[in-house]
Amino acid sequence: xxxxxxxxxxxxxxxxxxxxxxxxxxxxxxxxxxxxxxxxxxxxxxxxxxxxxxxxxxxxxxxxxxxxxxxxxxxxxxxxxxxxxxxxxxxxxxxxxxxxxxxxxxxxxxxxxxxxxxxxxxxxxxxxxxxxxxxxxxxxxxxxxxxxxxxxxxxxxxxxxxxxxxxxxxxxxxxxxxxxxxxxxxxxxxxxxxxxxxxxxxxxxxxxxxxxxxxxxxxxxxxxxxxxxxxxxxxxxxxxxxxxxxxxxxxxxxxxxxxxxxxxxxxxxxxxxxxxxxxxxxxxxxxxxxxxxxxxxxxxxxxxxxxxxxxxxxxxxxxxxxxxxxxxxxxxxxxxxxxxxxxxxxxxxxxxxxxxxxxxxxxxxxxxxxxxxxxxxxxxxxxxxxxxxxxxxxxxxxxxxxxxxxxxxxxxxxxxxxxxxxxxxxxxxxxxxxxxxxxxxxxxxxxxxxx
Amino acid sequence: xxxxxxxxxxxxxxxxxxxxxxxxxxxxxxxxxxxxxxxxxxxxxxxxxxxxxxxxxxxxxxxxxxxxxxxxxxxxxxxxxxxxxxxxxxxxxxxxxxxxxxxxxxxxxxxxxxxxxxxxxxxxxxxxxxxxxxxxxxxxxxxxxxxxxxxxxxxxxxxxxxxxxxxxxxxxxxxxxxxxxxxxxxxxxxxxxxxxxxxxxxxxxxxxxxxxxxxxxxxxxxxxxxxxxxxxxxxxxxxxxxxxxxxxxxxxxxxxxxxxxxxxxxxxxxxxxxxxxxxxxxxxxxxxxxxxxxxxxxxxxxxxxxxxxxxxxxxxxxxxxxxxxxxxxxxxxxxxxxxxxxxxxxxxxxxxxxxxxxxxxxxxxxxxxxxxxxxxxxxxxxxxxxxxxxxxxxxxxxxxxxxxxxxxxxxxx
Numbered sequence: 001x002x003x004x005x006x007x008x009x010x011x012x013x014x015x016x017x018x019x020x021x022x023x024x025x026x027x028x029x030x031x032x033x034x035x036x037x038x039x040x041x042x043x044x045x046x047x048x049x050x051x052x053x054x055x056x057x058x059x060x061x062x063x064x065x066x067x068x069x070x071x072x073x074x075x076x077x078x079x080x081x082x083x084x085x086x087x088x089x090x091x092x093x094x095x096x097x098x099x100x101x102x103x104x105x106x107x108x109x110x111x112x113x114x115x116x117x118x119x120x121x122x123x124x125x126x127x128x129x130x131x132x133x134x135x136x137x138x139x140x141x142x143x144x145x146x147x148x149x150x151x152x153x154x155x156x157x158x159x160x161x162x163x164x165x166x167x168x169x170x171x172x173x174x175x176x177x178x179x180x181x182x183x184x185x186x187x188x189x190x191x192x193x194x195x196x197x198x199x200x201x202x203x204x205x206x207x208x209x210x211x212x213x214x215x216x217x218x219x220x221x222x223x224x225x226x227x228x229x230x231x232x233x234x235x236x237x238x239x240x241x242x243x244x245x246x247x248x249x250x251x252x253x254x255x256x257x258x259x260x261x262x263x264x265x266x267x268x269x270x271x272x273x274x275x276x277x278x279x280x281x282x283x284x285x286x287x288x289x290x291x292x293x294x295x296x297x298x299x300x301x302x303x304x305x306x307x308x309x310x311x312x313x314x315x316x317x318x319x320x321x322x323x324x325x326x327x328x329x330x331x332x333x334x335x336x337x338x339x340x341x342x343x344x345x346x347x348x349x350x351x352x353x354x355x356x357x358x359x360x361x362x363x364x365x366x367x368x369x370x371x372x373x374x375x376x377x378x379x380x381x382x383x384x385x386x387x388x389x390x391x392x393x394x395x396x397x398x399x400x401x402x403x404x405x406x407x408x409x410x411x412x413x414x415x416x417x418x419x420x421x422x423x424x425x426x427x428x429x430x431x432x433x434x435x436x437x438x439x440x441x442x443x444x445x446x447x448x449x450x451x
Numbered sequence: 452x453x454x455x456x457x458x459x460x461x462x463x464x465x466x467x468x469x470x471x472x473x474x475x476x477x478x479x480x481x482x483x484x485x486x487x488x489x490x491x492x493x494x495x496x497x498x499x500x501x502x503x504x505x506x507x508x509x510x511x512x513x514x515x516x517x518x519x520x521x522x523x524x525x526x527x528x529x530x531x532x533x534x535x536x537x538x539x540x541x542x543x544x545x546x547x548x549x550x551x552x553x554x555x556x557x558x559x560x561x562x563x564x565x566x567x568x569x570x571x572x573x574x575x576x577x578x579x580x581x582x583x584x585x586x587x588x589x590x591x592x593x594x595x596x597x598x599x600x601x602x603x604x605x606x607x608x609x610x611x612x613x614x615x616x617x618x619x620x621x622x623x624x625x626x627x628x629x630x631x632x633x634x635x636x637x638x639x640x641x642x643x644x645x646x647x648x649x650x651x652x653x654x655x656x657x658x659x660x661x662x663x664x665x666x667x668x669x670x671x672x673x674x675x676x677x678x679x680x681x682x683x684x685x686x687x688x689x690x691x692x693x694x695x696x697x698x699x700x701x702x703x704x705x706x707x708x709x710x711x712x713x714x715x716x717x718x719x720x721x722x723x724x725x726x727x728x729x730x731x732x733x734x735x736x737x738x739x740x741x742x743x744x745x746x747x748x749x750x751x752x753x754x755x756x757x758x759x760x761x762x763x764x765x766x767x768x769x770x771x772x773x774x775x776x777x778x779x780x781x782x783x784x785x786x787x788x789x790x791x792x793x794x795x796x797x798x799x800x801x802x803x804x805x806x807x808x809x810x811x812x813x814x815x816x817x818x819x820x821x822x823x824x825x826x827x828x829x830x831x832x833x834x835x836x837x838x839x840x841x842x843x844x845x846x847x848x849x850x851x852x853x854x855x856x857x858x859x860x861x862x863x864x
Contacts, residue, residue, distance in 0.1 A: 025841035057741065057742075057745070063714070063715060063744075066745060066748040066749065069748075
């Protein structure tokens with residue numbers, strides 16, 4: 001009837017553990033705190049249209065399977081979102097329980113319910129009859145997986161093309177395992193694959209038009225969700241030295257079983273991270289979990305304007321990460337091509353909020369230097385230039401992202417749709433899920449018109 | 452989703468979930484919204500005869516809270532409908548026209564035989580699928596009505612009889628738990644021809660007294676009254692009544708359970724104990740119509756799990772397991788077992804056992820752990836009720852083969 005679930009634990013990497021999941025009784029106590037507001041402001045603030053007001057009410061009334069259903073039918077990656085979503089900026093920020101005490105822990109409840117469903121073997125996702133129409137999804141990050149899941153639910157034959165060995169994209173390789181680990185990710189990806197989605201991993205597109213050509217190879221529509229694969233590095237003296245990483249390369253190694261390669265470079269060493277976003281905090285905390293000595297984050301923004309999610313920032317501070325705001329690194333100091341330190345300045349902006357290089361001025365007398373052994377850039381990422389070659393007829397915008405119709409996610413080529421960060425630029429997992437869902441709806445419309 | 456329909460006295464309900472006759476079934480608009488949300492049927496708010504005056508004590512309800520839990524119970528001094536007869540007739544007609552698949556049971560309360568006959572005929576005429584005879588309102592201001600009838604068994608029979616003689620639609624008698632044995636009035640109702648029993652109305656109670664002004668709740672301008680108490684707090688009483696009625700072989704009538712139903716689990720317990728329909732009010736006061744979604748979904752998932760095809764297949768399934776205490780196998784004994792690896796060291800089990808149990812738990816203050824003695828444990832299990840570690844519970848009852856009943860030694864006085 002109502003059974004206690006088991007926590008999913010990562011046993012692969014001893015440095016990283018997910019936060020403890022709720023037990024059933026803890027979840028019920030938390031659900032009991034929910035006011036069950038009439039029009040659920042929490043439910044109106046999720047880009048992926050998650051309905052916490054409803055799933056918490058269901059949990060409250062012991063309709064636990066129904067609660068799992070409410071989450072998973074709407075978002076096949078609901079468990080992952082529960083783990084990684086910056087809920088304090090979205091649903092929990094709108095929670096009216098704050099008017100009485102504190103917000104309901106919506107993310108944690110969502111994660112609990114999805115894991116509970118797995119543990120009792122309850123799969124609430126229905127699938128329509130097979131339609132025998134092939135659709136290609138290129139890239140298996142959150143947008144691609146969501147879109148593939150939605151299309152498969154509607155009966156389409158979906159094939160995911162993924163260049164890496166395993167599915168998940170940024171979920172697998174771009175999020176540190178203390179936030180989302182392989183076990184959890186694989187359990188949720190299984191829900192997508194169980195719908196009959198086919199997968200081509202280690203798949204390399206090759207040559208001009210190779211993605212567009214899928215339309216000639218029997219695929220009636222293509223969803224492009226390749227994400228941003230071109231991490232930025234500052235072009236400053238020393239940035240080509242050894243031990244200068246991008247967040248992408250660093251997290252890649254952590255997430256592809258190569259922690260040992262990183263460990264020597266980090267353990268008992270000082271690390272400097274350039275950037276002040278959530279990814280910078282992720283990387284900083286990861287270094288700390290790998291027993292780095294001192295970890296610095298140098299960011300252009302002021303402390304109050306740091307783009308990082310508050311929870312990530314607080315966690316970094318809890319791990320004694322040293323934040324150096326309103327500052328920039330101007331030179332990486334090296335000896336025999338090895339990083340030995342970094343030199344920088346505190347800065348001011350000529351025009352508020354404009355971080356373009358011409359608007360940044362050093363404050364004289366604030367020069368600083370850190371003695372560090374490793375530098376990691378976490379200042380965002382751009383579009384992999386090869387994508388343009390694979391998609392020669394697709395229009396891109398000024399920033400290099402794919403141009404789509406905002407309602408239909410259609411690109412400039414009929415039958416090709418796109419979503420996720422390759423369209424929006426750097427964004428949240430939940431926004432990629434939204435794109436995947438909306439694009440799938442539009443693809444279904446498009447294909448149904450043709451059938 | 453499973454088919455949750457159930458046919459009772461030839462009337463098909465899309466599911467067994469009904470609004471009980473109360474504030475929640477006062478107007479057609481409210482009932483229509485409840486049907487839209489998923490409720491199967493309704494017992495339309497009690498309608499009195501012309502001799503019963505429409506009254507409205509103000510305020511008419513009060514909430515019983517325990518700690519942070521609100522609305523554990525609800526106290527009310529409300530009586531029959533606050534609307535004129537013609538409006539209620541019009542509402543029943545409208546509902547029958549617009550919601551033909553949702554059965555309407557109309558709850559009526561006469562003062563004398565003529566009135567019972569009049570109300571019964573009036574609402575059969577208006578299209579009611581069933582009637583529910585109110586022999587159970589615990590706080591009528593008119594002597595000789597409501598619960599007073601339910602306690603005077605011959606009147607139950609006579610009033611049921613006059614109604615049955617005049618209408619063709621099925622008639623349920625709604626009984627009160629404020630009697631020694633509810634099967635007695637039920638048998639009288641059967642004698643009068645009742646087709647089913649609704650059990651129970653609110654229980655006579657007092658949720659509290661304001662300790663500053665000495666007036667019981669709800670405070671009707673300085674006066675309180677022993678009156679109707681409902682909600683989760685009365686579920687053990689209403690469930691007991693259903694069991695007693697269901698186990699009474701000579702009765703053999705379909706039952707509508709009412710009193711403290713909030714979740715699908717509550718509803719399933721009533722169905723397993725012999726009810727074919729379940730009615731609710733206080734839970735709707737607390738959650739609104741939106742709770743029916745969870746009753747429907749929860750029951751449907753449960754039926755899938757337990758492989759029940761029809762709701763009626765589960766009605767009464769638990770009845771064979773209700774025994775008299777004399778039937779217990781007293782040769783089998785056991786004890787509370789502790790999973791001490793998960794113990795957090797709060798000592799609540801120790802307090803409970805020392806002050807209310809068998810003094811069979813000692814306390815290791817160094818390790819902050821209880822030291823249970825299984826020999827002495829007499830299996831009251833109160834330690835497990837206070838233990839905060841749950842899912843699965845840290846303290847469980849386990850049989851110990853060959854264990855003898857422990858007799859405490861004489862007091863050391």
